[in-house]
Amino acid sequence: MKVNVKYFGEVVDRTNKGEEAITIEQNRLSELVEILNERYLLADLNLQFAVNEEIISDSSFVLEESDEVALLPPFAGG
Numbered sequence: 883m884k885v886n887v888k889y890f891g892e893v894v895d896r897t898n899k900g901e902e903a904i905t906i907e908q909n910r911l912s913e914l915v916e917i918l919n920e921r922y923l924l925a926d927l928n929l930q931f932a933v934n935e936e937i938i939s940d941s942s943f944v945l946e947e948s949d950e951v952a953l954l955p956p957f958a959g960g
Contacts, residue, residue: 883909883947887918891955893929897922912941914951930954 888901906913911931919925931938932952933945945951 883907883945885914885945886948886950887914888950888952890953891957892927893922893924893953893955896924896927906945909945910941911938911943911945911951914945915941918953924953928956 884903884905886901887904889897889899894900904914904917906917911933915931932954933943933949935950935952937954
């Protein structure tokens with residue numbers, strides 16, 4: 883199954899991409915996170931994940947075909 887992954891901030895710098903489609907087999911957010919950490923060495927970033935524009939903190943969250951997953955690094959603001 884494929885999910886669409888969007889990158890923001892420092893994640894764009896590490897991946898050299900704004901977005902990509904990634905194939906996963908287990909349908910879990912945790913599997914996608916593991917793939918991304920192996921591929922792009924993102925484990926040291928304090929990322930939040932949004933699935934279809936909703937923040938998800940449960941790594942066992944079940945993804946569905948064509949879900950949009952955004953990797954959100956910490957944002958500074960003021």
